[in-house]
Amino acid sequence: MSGRKVSPNLALDHLVAQRRAAGESIVHLGFGESRLPVFPPLVEQLVAGARRNGYGPVAGDLAVRESVAGYFARRGLPTDAEQIVVAPGSKPLLMALQAVVPGDTVIPCPAWNTYAPQAELAGKTVIRVPIPEDCGGVPDPAALRASIHTARASGHDPRLVVLTLPDNPTGTLAPAATVREICAIAEAEDLLIISDEIYRDLMHDPTQTVLSPAEVVPHRTVVLTGLSKNLALGGWRVGVARFPAGAWGTDIRERVTSYASEVWSTLAGPMQQVAEYSFAEPPELIAHLAASARLHGALARAVHRIVVGAGAKCRAPQAGFYLYPDFEPMREKLAERGITDSTSLQHHLLEELGVAVLDGRHLGDDPQALRFRIATSMLYGQTEEEQWEALRSSDPLRLRHVAELLTRIEESFAKLIP
Known part of the structure; x- marks a missing residue:
């Protein structure tokens, strides 16, 4: 264990929690926790x-x-x-x-x-x-x-x-x-x-x-x-x-x-x-799971549209709550901001735009690539009331607390490219 550090996703989540506690406003897309309330x-x-x-x-x-x-x-x-x-x-x-x-x-x-x-x-x-x-x-x-x-x-x-x-x-x-x-x-x-x-x-x-x-x-x-x-x-x-x-x-x-x-x-x-x-798998649990999967899919597709609109290549999501965008098509423009690899890309998103993502280097990817992981599962609400509202909504993207976060993500990625 000598020289090993805390798992990078857990370390990032801890960092975001500390900075939020200090008053910073950060959109957390870096941790794969399903942020939903416990089914009663x-x-x-x-x-x-x-x-x-x-x-x-x-x-x-x-x-x-x-x-x-x-x-x-x-x-x-x-x-x-x-x-x-x-x-x-x-x-x-x-x-x-x-x-x-x-x-x-x-x-x-x-x-x-x-x-x-x-x-x-x-x-x-x-x-x-x-x-x-x-x-x-x-x-x-x-x-x-x-x-x-x-x-x-x-x-x-x-x-x-x-x-x-x-x-x-x-x-x-x-x-x-x-x-x-x-x-x-x-x-x-x-x-x-x-x-x-x-x-x-x-x-x-x-x-x-x-x-x-x-x-x-x-x-x-x-x-x-x-x-x-x-x-x-x-x-x-x-x-x-x-x-x-x-x-x-x-x-x-x-x-x-x-x-x-x-x-x-x-x-x-x-x-x-x-x-x-x-x-x-009693019936009530199956219904709850179905609602969860619908919500995960709706938010993942919404953020997928945003990153593709910002110029990234990205596989369309099919399950869970992850995306893995590749900003290689925007390399020359990103280089103008000093962004040349996944680490500098993650750093710029967090420090300049207030968006936390997980650097692809931590996932074994080429450190020189412009790829990172996005987790959309933290976008459902800060309170249990908001999360239940998102779960029960036929169109969660229209909920005010969800729409505001999506707008901020879209604006942040629009600012990423000079």
Whole structure:
């Protein structure tokens, strides 16, 4: 850990909070927290579980694991409760997998800023592979195969590949054909796939389906998800993993539970109560999720129009609440302001225009590129009342508190180009 700093997205969020407390007005587009109020039935479940103060099984009580198994079964993945482990967030599960599965790790470039540090903490070499032109969250298949062979020729041992379906930071979903191609490579090269599907339930188009690699190569795919994004429960820390059936999957699960027993023991009892209810997906929760996905989509599309209007290239958002604009077309004009890379671009937006974004360098991108991540999930309101109003509105873009922020973002990006 020597020389390591706090995760850059968390550090940025802390900086923005400090500066706002000091009286500065900052539009926060730099932190991927789903800033929505807690759905009341979840509070009821938390209270109902408050007396659950025993440790319980490391993997989680049978009832919560059966509920999670049902969740996966409804998504085309027949699952036994013995394939499930629950934990205080998906982050610890990711770390556990990096720690117990041998070999080096392949990740897309750009990718969520935690994948690479966790692999490095586990003593692995990180192999970054560019994403395809049309989407993020997965490595370009042709480049993936070439990178694996190059890494092995250099003495490395790539054995894990991380996919994000749908993606953070681009807000897009890899097409089914691309997923199948990556699965074929994983099969040929004997890779374990870690499929991070924490944004799966936030597709903007409810008719668009997600193909999990666990549907294609179930024997070599671990699926991760949680409640931080879909139900805005980041601070409650609820994550789950689905392991493959069969000997290999059982071995990995046992290694993860062994790791968990020495690190976090088990998911807190009250949170298991919340998870059991949530993964059972009662009708009222499904309706709340649908409203959340509609709101995320409306704001992401609105900000997408703004950045494209300012001259950036940007993939259209499909899920979650992220955008990944590329201001390369405006490089010459930005250079007139001394903006020549992603760091100077982030700095100018924050210091001169009062807009916080996350520098693409922190996501493994080329530091000289003019790319950054935008999170639109902090635009729904400063109070629970405003957030509920946004959730319930048929046209949240017309709400005064939302429209004012969008106007400020548009004006800021208009000022970015001389």
